[in-house]
Amino acid sequence: MTTGKIVEEALRLPRESRALLAEKLLESLDYEEFEVSPKWMAEIRRRCKEIDEGAVKLVPAEQVFEVAANKI
Secondary structure: OOHHHHHHHHOOOOHHHHHHHHHHHHHHOOHHHOOOOHHHHHHHHHHHHHHHOOOOOOOOHHHHHHHHHHHO
């Protein structure tokens, strides 16, 4: 089966099943294999600094997912 066919079939799954599949696929990735560009590293450091300094308000993931789900 091709990747395209797998994607096509996966998109036919119910939302909860797609979410579980996405979670499992992401967990299977070895993030050490990915190289982060210097621009992204600078962005990551900037955002971490904003968090550490209290310059931004963090939103719990559950709240973000709830808002997103309500927009679908």
